[in-house]
Amino acid sequence: MSSKLTFSAIQARQSPRHTVLSFAARASDLKQFATIDRVARDTSGHLSGFQRPQIASHIREIKDYLDQADSILPNPIVVAFTRGTKVGQGVGPNCTLEIDVTSGPPGLVVDGQQRLSALMQLEEKDFEVLVSAIVCEDEAELRRQFVLVNNTRPLPKSLIYELLPGVEGLPMRLSNRAFASALTARLNYTLNSSLFTQIYQHTNPAGRIKDTAIQRVIMNSLNDGIMREFLRQSSEERGTKQCFDLISEFYRAVGMVFPEAWDPRQTPRTSRLVHGAGIIAMGYVMEVLALLEGARTATQFARGLGCLVDRTAWTSGSWDFGNGDHRNWRAIQNVNRDIVTLAQHLINIVRADMRTRRSESAEHALEREVSVRVAAAS
Template sequence: MTTFKFQAIKARQSDQHIVVSFAALASELQQFAFIERVARDSNGKLSGFQRPQIAGHIREIRDYLEKSEAILPNPIVVAFTSGMEIEDLDDLGRCVVKITSDDGPVGFVVDGQQRFTALSQLPDKDFQVFISGVVCEDEAELRRQFVLINNTRPLPKSLIYELLPTVGGLPRRLGDRAFAAELVARLNFDAKSSLKGMIHQHTNPAGIIRDTAIQRVVMNSATDGVMREMIREPNGEDLCFEVINQFYAAVKYVFKDDWKDHTPKTSRLVHGAGIMALGYVMEVLALLDGARTWQDFSKGLSSLVGKTAWTSGHWEFASDDQRHWKSVQNVNRDIVSLAQYLITIVRADAKARRAALIEPLSGLPEA
């Protein structure tokens, strides 16, 4: 058992949390704190929360800290769910912090991981640093604090979004994104998903489709589309998963040559612009055709065959707006132009199919 004791100051902040500040040697910090990287197991279950290291940034910090005049005034934030005891000394906030570790570090680095790593690379200089210690009730609360602390910092938004489904009590703008992030993670890791392993996330860097693009499709649908009503059902999340799963299964089937073995650089079908534009097509087919299965969606999507330029040729958005296929970018203007082009064709086809069903009835004799 290893025990550390530090003179500390306790701040009066949240009634639900204890926050203390103290100074510790880098060698001590390495023994009671560690970095838990974000990852998923074979079943897609999320663990950890920290992004991958940035080697260049760490090297710059290390080189600076090696200088005799170096200072590091910003504290490293370390959260504890166990292993920390606080003994108050007076009413002014002065206290003694005792950190006990039985089987390795017990503190999670919430903020300052690059500084933490750089300090570990200074074997000849035991630098003393400030620590802000936060006592959290459990790991869920720890993740919540990580998201709230880092949401205003320049961390990758995709990492924050991937963590959202595991965190409660968030501001509404983040809470609305949580459902989309959870559904996208399911699309990426569910064995029955048509997009399994294809979505690029921090826990799946080999994916080719940007998670934020699929999240936009889900958020648009949940706000103003077919998922808006589905989500209110007792099995709403399953219904939402199935409709988007079936839709992209149809996309893969109808445009197999433009999908298979392609990347965003070689096909706009798997590019953010194509993914989001097709999300609007999904809504049209779900509304006009009542499409729910991949066969239903395939029927409507087939009207686009021969009229797209996913991997070559030109898009004829208008008589005065012809675009080379690669010129369509992941910007709102291009996404809207592409979506309107696709929707116009799909709507016309749906209208023609309905008319073809009604026309034979007109020749029937009156009763």
């Protein structure tokens, strides 16, 4: 049996590709035509939905306010439709909007999910609110509108970044971030990755390493590092795999060289190695070993990281950055100044070790050459 809702609306002519409408609807109507599609991933890591988890305390505050006799809610709830709507033309901007709810709510909330959740909990009154409706061509366009609408609002950046890989037609700065976000998700949800389930994302709140820290490592390398070369010299698919393998192998080596500081029980509070500052600073070390020594495997990276053993303060002690700059291990914070200081300190140790090993290698080569000549002469 067909079930339809009809509203008097006002249409704003903004884009030839989209229909934008405003109308008033009661909470009971909203429940029939709008739903909240929360962001999640399935067992294979496939992303679905886009809304952040609900904030219970915020919803409770809104509900308590709406229960008052003189409460108002002037901000509209933004709902997007990709199906189930029919716009009837009227005079000027006036029109009608028919929503087919026969197969369930066809609309997805783009903005106002906490308000809608609070409205659904009202028991004694059917509150009427303003609704802004966007009729989109498909779900990809809906997701794009969600990102662009919320990018200038105080929505968690990590959620925006996690959604970016599924969005097209973005500004360049967001397109670059989209690659970093997609690679971060791949590292987090691929079984053979050394970072499997270790990265905190909205779809993996149990992770201990911030997704934005891993993305920063990738972005730094994309801007002027080894990953930039990978993507320039290979196809997109092969270059992306090389980037994935590089980071996975490097942090596998980090776990091998610093097993205590990398232990799964460690958190950013107990170990600066899994803290944003440590992750990003070590990313610069990865660049040095990859570019100057050609390290690609965990074994090769571990060989280059060996010189840092007993010269770090990831979980206790203090750092000696030289020139009287001594800092307790907890004093390292996730700010650019501390990240640069830590990265430069680690890189200096690694570079000095590289020079020593090269010098020793040259000496051994010379000794072997002399031995061969002596043997030949005798």
